[in-house]
Amino acid sequence: MSNEVGHRFLAKLGKKRLRPGGVEATSWLLGQGEFTSESRVLEVACNMCTTSIELAQRYRCQITGVDLDSQALQKAESHIRAAGMESHIRVMRGNAMKLPFEDESFDIVINEAMLTMLNRSAKEKAVAEYWRVLKPGGRLLTHDITLVKPDMASAIAELRQTIHVHVEPMPVGDWESLMRGAGFVEVDHRQGAMTLMNARGMIRDEGLLGTLRIVRNGMKKDNRRQFRSMSRFFNTVGRDLNYIAVCSRKPNG
């Protein structure tokens, strides 16, 4: 019987986008990044590098991906090879809170579906690291879960139980103050319904065949209970949570 961390479970079923707002949120974020072929990009929590590969294919920029999960990084390496993007993307194991890079190394830092998993002080530590490694004028692009009602304690508790991660989603104002508190300016955001596990979102993110494969894998005996429990949460209580994509800029000089 499966009882795994939500994103690992979905990746095992074949899901490639492990983030609350799917391609809708990611497309908005990437549109804010002003990417060019000259951009030096860091993707934190790159997992299997779905976003990095899309970016490399579209802009031919240089991308470094870091993640704590060595198994996900192995998958990333094989996906990068299959896409023929080895000369544009390198990956390494690394912690968002202690990035192995010099100050002011990157034009853009992108970080999807990770900060929500950290407590407030760890969130601040990670965002301070993003500030440190960004060049002046650089962009920070993040994608997380936000609270849209005043008292959502029971929804958060249920989410933690469902995905087996002690997540700490925050209201929109707290996400903005997290970025402003680190010194970022021009903080802009987009929010909307979480699409991780509804039919429309799944088909948009993974295509029809990809969705059918995920559902078939999810309904296998060992996966069924967790798949049903995650689907139920995200299509009922989870509807009261939103994705939030935030774009901010490190001031020039």
Ligand SMILES: C[S@@+](CC[C@H](N)C(=O)[O-])C[C@H]1O[C@@H](n2cnc3c(N)ncnc32)[C@H](O)[C@@H]1O
């Ligand atoms: C929900 S998945 C999101 C993966 C990918 N960004 C996406 O949107 O599809 C969260 C990822 O964050 C990574 N992660 C968690 N804590 C991290 C940390 N402190 N530093 C780097 N990566 C971390 C996990 O290993 C996992 O790959």
